[in-house]
Amino acid sequence: VTTDTRARLVAAAIELLDRGGPAAVTLREVGQLAGVSHNAPYRHFADKEDLLAAIAAQEMRGRSDLMGRLIGEHPPIEALRTLARAYVAWARAKPERFKLSFGAWNRGSDELRRAAADARAQLISIVQAAQARSELPPGDPERLAALMMALVHGAVGQALSGHLAAGDKGHADPEDLVDDLLGYLIQSAGRG
């Protein structure tokens, strides 16, 4: 089909994004990489921001799909830890995609919102499963899920910004902070 061009445009944009951030995603170079003219993108996307939103949507769907695969292979608590680690690894490997996916989310397409809601729902269901086993403290599972998401997001953001590299030794990597939080939560679940 002719939508092939659209997919090639997105792929080219992702390549440029990974190399130099959103500023490096010039529509002229996107067109050249995709083998079309410098303003062919305007037949597939409203503007540059719309193209970036398409990348964010595709990336978010990828994260959501991966979550679906990782769940079910592990008991709830282990699934949570595995999920968080996979998320951190993705953010480290593709920092520009991570930053973009949590940027101007407002102008995001419905597809982006759908993928994000899907990922959120999966996370909440794991939290509920862990609560049912008394492996996490009781309370609103949405709120516990939000706590986990916020910590992972913040720890990765700090690592990418160089905040966590302040100490000489490697304490306080995102992975460490995730383990710490899970530890406190698990401990709090096993109370009198």
Added chain:
Amino acid sequence: VTTDTRARLVAAAIELLDRGGPAAVTLREVGQLAGVSHNAPYRHFADKEDLLAAIAAQEMRGRSDLMGRLIGEHPPIEALRTLARAYVAWARAKPERFKLSFGAWNRGSDELRRAAADARAQLISIVQAAQARSELPPGDPERLAALMMALVHGAVGQALSGHLAAGDKGHADPEDLVDDLLGYLIQSAGRG
């Protein structure tokens, strides 16, 4: 002194940043707002990124100074909560400054690094004071401070991106997540 021009340039850049993000900070408009030509900024800053870094440094110093004022007016745990709330309030009121201060931190000036290190040291000292009173769990205070920072940073980031507004009701505001984490930590401190 003639450094007055530099201060006026930074003030103009902050005004434009607050209005429309880094993209709205055009050196031409910065110059016009400051009453100089469109390339006078190059006599005070290496390039646009350097001007933005100067804003980040100034803003970080403001945060660090506020921390110093808030500490000492409260016992440790209350100081932590107050600090976190002040931080969240600042990020909500000036989202573009918040995003900038945690962006390309890498190219940041020494002044930025100094201000950030200063804020971090103050936070760590409060954590230690709380640990000494057994109001926070034992362990590396740097790591506990990193956990708090990551949560606050992540919760604010999600709120600004619209992630936390998913549920109809206002659960899971950054303030709620801060309280939740503090609650789990306090509970974990009072163990057998």
Added chain:
DNA sequence: ACCTGAACACCGTTCAAGT
């Protein structure tokens, strides 16, 4: 030491055509 006006290269976006 600090500032200015002119100029350059680059980019997002639009438009009138082309198939």
Added chain:
DNA sequence: ACCTGAACACCGTTCAAGT
């Protein structure tokens, strides 16, 4: 329906002068 080349406005940056 999709693509192209030319053109416009805007921006970061540099340069040769000015005081």
